[in-house]
Amino acid sequence: MKRIAVLTSGGDAPGMNAAIRAVVRTGIDRGWDVYGVHHGYKGLMTGDFHLLGARDVGGIIQLGGTVLGSARAPEFKTADGRREALRELNQRGIEALVVIGGNGSQTGAYELHQLGFPVVGIGSTIDNDLFGADITIGVDTALNIALEAIDRLKVTASSHQRAFLVETMGRNSGYLALMAGIAGGAEAVVLPEFKTEPELLADEIRQAYERGKAHAIIVVAEGASLDANELAHYFAEHEEKLGFSLRVTQLGHVQRGGMPGAFDRTLATRLGAKAVACLDAGDSGVIAVQRAGEITTVTHEDAVGKPKPLDAELYELARVLAK
């Protein structure tokens, strides 16, 4: 019998619970013991482990967040921290670990793998910035939440001569903002990957009104070079000249907390099953991901720390569609 552990780490994402459930149940199906580690790497270092049965993961597939809890654990970045974690794992006779999380979490997983401990990752981050994955757990649900906000703001924007700036999450990646802008029919998107000048942006919005648009929505990624507050300041200063006012809505963590939709539940379930199949096959140092529509893996070595480029054609498409 094999004994494995599973943890969730870094930013929580809707669908993490479905992944935990799949890891636990497909592990049990193989006759394994599956331990849940509370609070990510923090719990790994302090020995916060609990044996999970099939019933323990009942009723969680529809819940956002993570029932195991997540944490940022800077101590795990140190050799001492990782030694502590290995000690806790070895003491319990745990033979392998599943790490559900994004880029940072997978960097930690790669460190453990390099120390000779078998680790398989599951790509989970609403930012969709994991290299080697088409789309990670939580992206679709977060996108739909942003869209709901944009659709509602459009209604009120159309009733008043007002422009709305919607800030989405995405510290390093503009994926969410770009896709929310395309699917929400935004007049402009401001992303970390492409430079935007406030004067040009204001001009674009003014022209949109002149073309007869009833509303103006600007979607700004959290990590854009020109941030939401700077833009708001610029628009407020030039309100009279521009002929419209700008209101700012920061979606922030509202975007994370949603109930996972069908896409994220099924993706997470399949990735959970894939991670267990990988461990069963003796693999380590790989992340279960969806790529080119397939459930497959990318090695930690290839994926971690590598920026995932944003499709410039989609950025151009967003601009053209705002006509």
Ligand code: ADP
């Ligand atoms: P995400 O996985 O969502 O990208 P973070 O970047 O916050 O989240 O990383 C989550 C955790 O992963 C960190 O708190 C730390 O415990 C671990 N981690 C991140 N980077 C490293 C690293 N270079 N080495 C070891 N552990 C890391």
